[in-house]
Amino acid sequence: xxxxxxxxxxxxxxxxxxxxxxxxxxxxxxxxxxxxxxxxxxxxxxxxxxxxxxxxxxxxxxxxxxxxxxxxxxxxxxxxxxxxxxxxxxxxxxxxxxxxxxxxxxxxxxxxxxxxxxxxxxxxxxxxxxxxxxxxxxxxxxxxxxxxxxxxxxxxxxxxxxxxxxxxxxxxxxxxxxxxxxxxxxxxxxxxxxxxxxxxxxxxxxxxxxxxxxxxxxxxxxxxxxxxxxxxxxxxxxxxxxxxxxxxxxxxxxxxxxxxxxxxxxxxxxxxxxxxxxxxxxxxxxxxxxxxxxxxxxxxxxxxxxxxxxxxxxxxxxxxxxxxxxxxxxxxxxxxxxxxxxxxxxxxxxxxxxxxxxxxxxxxxxxxxxxxxxxxxxxxxxxxxxxxxxxxxxxxxxxxxxxxxxxxxxxxxxxxxxxxxxxxxxxxxxxxxxxxxxxxxxxxxxxxxxxxxxxxxxxxxxxxxxxxxxxxxxxxxxxxxxxxxxxxxxxxxxxxxxxxxxxxxxxxxxxxxxxxxxxxxxxxxxxxxxxxxxxxxxxxxxxxxxxxxxxxxxxxxxxxxxxxxxxxxxxxxxxxxxxxxxxxxxxxxxxxxxxxxxxxxxxxxxxxxxxxxxxxxxxxxxxxxxxxxxxxxxxxxxxxxxxxxxxxxxxxxxxxxxxxxxxxxxxxxxxxxxxxxxxxxxxxxxxxxxxxxxxxxxxxxxxxxxxxxxxx
Numbered sequence: 033x034x035x036x037x038x039x040x041x042x043x044x045x046x047x048x049x050x051x052x053x054x055x056x057x058x059x060x061x062x063x064x065x066x067x068x069x070x071x072x073x074x075x076x077x078x079x080x081x082x083x084x085x086x087x088x089x090x091x092x093x094x095x096x097x098x099x100x101x102x103x104x105x106x107x108x109x110x111x112x113x114x115x116x117x118x119x120x121x122x123x124x125x126x127x128x129x130x131x132x133x134x135x136x137x138x139x140x141x142x143x144x145x146x147x148x149x150x151x152x153x154x155x156x157x158x159x160x161x162x163x164x165x166x167x168x169x170x171x172x173x174x175x176x177x178x179x180x181x182x183x184x185x186x187x188x189x190x191x192x193x194x195x196x197x198x199x200x201x202x203x204x205x206x207x208x209x210x211x212x213x214x215x216x217x218x219x220x221x222x223x224x225x226x227x228x229x230x231x232x233x234x235x236x237x238x239x240x241x242x243x244x245x246x247x248x249x250x251x252x253x254x255x256x257x258x259x260x261x262x263x264x265x266x267x268x269x270x271x272x273x274x275x276x277x278x279x280x281x282x283x284x285x286x287x288x289x290x291x292x293x294x295x296x297x298x299x300x301x302x303x304x305x306x307x308x309x310x311x312x313x314x315x316x317x318x319x320x321x322x323x324x325x326x327x328x329x330x331x332x333x334x335x336x337x338x339x340x341x342x343x344x345x346x347x348x349x350x351x352x353x354x355x356x357x358x359x360x361x362x363x364x365x366x367x368x369x370x371x372x373x374x375x376x377x378x379x380x381x382x383x384x385x386x387x388x389x390x391x392x393x394x395x396x397x398x399x400x401x402x403x404x405x406x407x408x409x410x411x412x413x414x415x416x417x418x419x420x421x422x423x424x425x426x427x428x429x430x431x432x433x434x435x436x437x438x439x440x441x442x443x444x445x446x447x448x449x450x451x452x453x454x455x456x457x458x459x460x461x462x463x464x465x466x467x468x469x470x471x472x473x474x475x476x477x478x479x480x481x482x483x484x485x486x487x488x489x490x491x492x493x494x495x496x497x498x499x500x501x502x503x504x505x506x507x508x509x510x511x512x513x514x515x516x517x518x519x520x521x522x523x524x525x526x527x528x529x530x531x532x533x534x535x536x537x538x539x540x541x542x543x544x545x546x547x548x549x550x551x552x553x554x555x556x557x558x559x560x561x562x563x564x565x566x567x568x569x570x571x572x573x574x575x576x577x578x579x580x581x582x583x584x585x586x587x588x589x590x591x592x593x594x595x596x597x598x599x600x601x602x603x604x605x606x607x608x609x610x611x612x613x614x615x616x617x618x619x620x621x622x623x624x625x626x627x628x629x630x631x632x633x634x635x636x637x638x639x640x641x642x643x644x645x646x647x648x649x650x651x652x653x654x655x656x657x658x659x660x661x662x663x664x665x666x667x668x669x670x671x672x673x674x675x676x677x678x679x680x681x682x683x684x685x686x687x688x689x690x691x692x693x694x695x696x697x698x699x700x701x702x703x704x705x706x707x708x709x710x711x712x713x714x715x716x717x718x719x720x721x722x723x724x725x726x727x728x729x730x731x732x733x734x735x736x737x738x739x740x741x742x743x744x
Contacts, residue, residue: 050339051318052092053346055288059085060346062295063185064382070357071378072371081295083234086188087253087308091315093192094199094257095264098211100124101203102261117201124200125193129171132189132347134393134400139351140169142389143182149686150359174236174244185354187236191250199254211262215255222252223305232300233308253308260316267320280317287314341655348393349386356381363684384666387659394653395645395732402735504577504594505601527558527606546676548705551610551617555700556673558606563639563693564664566599570643571650571657574740588737592643600636614704624703630715631699634722638692641722644729648736667693692721 066082074080108115144162147153153161161182167173168181174190203210226233226248229240236246272280287310294307357378364374531554546552573591580586614621649656671693677685688694695717702710 050335053339053343057342057346059088060350064349064353067354067357068375068378071360071374079295081298084295087311090250090253091257094254095261095319097196098258098261105207117204121201134396135348135351135389138392139389140183143355147182147355150362150683152683174247183355185350187246191246195251195254211258215258219252219255222248227302227305231302232304234300256312263316264319284314284317345386345390348390352385352389353382399731402731505597530557548617551614551705553674554610554613556697558610559697560668560671562603566596566639567642569595571646574647574651592647596640622707624709627703631696631718634718635696637722638725641725641729644733648732651740671697
């Protein structure tokens, strides 16, 4: 199997298969397009037969399960050990669940909030919805204990896990009998049963007196995956000629194309079983490494990164699109919006939501170890451990870690004039801030003590490195207008020119029912521009200053804070122009405008938190910048900058509260244009978004603070 070698929870080495990862993404997109039937109607949907794509996932899961069984059986024979089938089965299922748990939970939570907002659930009704969806959330939907569901695609996971819990211990106990006799016959007879009684394997949540139809379908196709594994072992033993490999490659591509073409426009019929068999042969050729896809997806590191990204995105997309399809027509009624527009909104929204879920899942995986440690401190009594001195820790470090650290510090230092000036005034790497004493160590045992400790440490660091911090802010501000003829004048001209362009373009379309449209437009533009500048600069704060903190021991968050302060200065200059336009537009100045300080401070705190998240992600995953550009475009259009939603239904207006930038823009407009104080809900939302992103950013930033040196 192609890909980089890694280790799973069992300690066995595995390799990613780039061809399978690509196909996973392809079939996930087909399933997403198939569910456009909720938006366009069944007969007008894209990929009418797209539900057959789930068969691919079942077959691949069955193959991988059997591959794990074979490796463990071989390890038992080699070591002469007797397996504990029960605990091993639970360990296998737990590993499977952990592989998709972040994407599943995040997608489900987003769906729950979306549905509750659209359907206007609140109070007791909200609890009833959560209660009815509990068995879906606990992955027990296909057990039969099922009363409702937010995300219908969860049936696949539930059915797969239930059937694996039956198959895995049997395969471990009777490997030869199961692979050669039981699994082939089970797959054949269950498919025959569905063909004669149901006609088509689709409609998985139909109950067949004892189990769901999806359970029968899952068991049959997992067994087909076992059959594929057995056939692959025989194919790999043959030394195929070039002609045979070419023919098998053509057959592989032809079978996939034939199945995809069938899913494009065919409704459920008994013909499905023929194409399921064709799909089985195609998957067999893909795993056998004899087909044409092996040439396309080689073993290069770049190809592996791309296919690994596609695999992660396919998981996020699969979980995060169905509830959008099921409720989009409530937001965009059929009599008011064309089918083409609704289909385009559904596809774009689903793809964007997949990126959001994938990004949040990435952060969740990064923050999970720290969260588990904090929970352990709260609920588990810590064991007494002997303290290890720094010298002893360095002496016991692995040779690889010592070599990497020595190499990172042995690189020649190439600094710009501004960086050299900062280093000359700040000190050497030996200057370390010592703020921890025995008393503070005792205080850190409690939550309040830890908060006071980190607050004291932060204030001390700012004071100690005050000159450096000031120089960083000056440097960032100078570099912004370096080699510019107008210099700082662009801080005023840039928002003015942007406002002029937007004013000319959007006035005739959106300004008819909006009072003070210039200020309305300017309010949204300056906040979005400040957010964009602060977070994008914060994202690169570590990589752009790596030449400094790799040579001198300084708090790395100073670079992030300097970027935010520099952006805040530009925001302040823009506000001067903003209030000038308020005078021209005859806006009445009242003491209530002092409250604008509150959303500005909350936005600053949120920008610092998001910048911390992005900067940590950017060090390990440089594609973050491209993904974030896409997300910024989505946020820009969802922030109600140049249009109004006041005439929209209340349920649709509440959807925009999920976007924190819209909340801050609405706060500004309510005070400046309407002249009233926003409701307490907006005050709480501003504070919630600020604290949420700050805490999340600081947790991730603090966890990986000591690993940045090895990647820069």
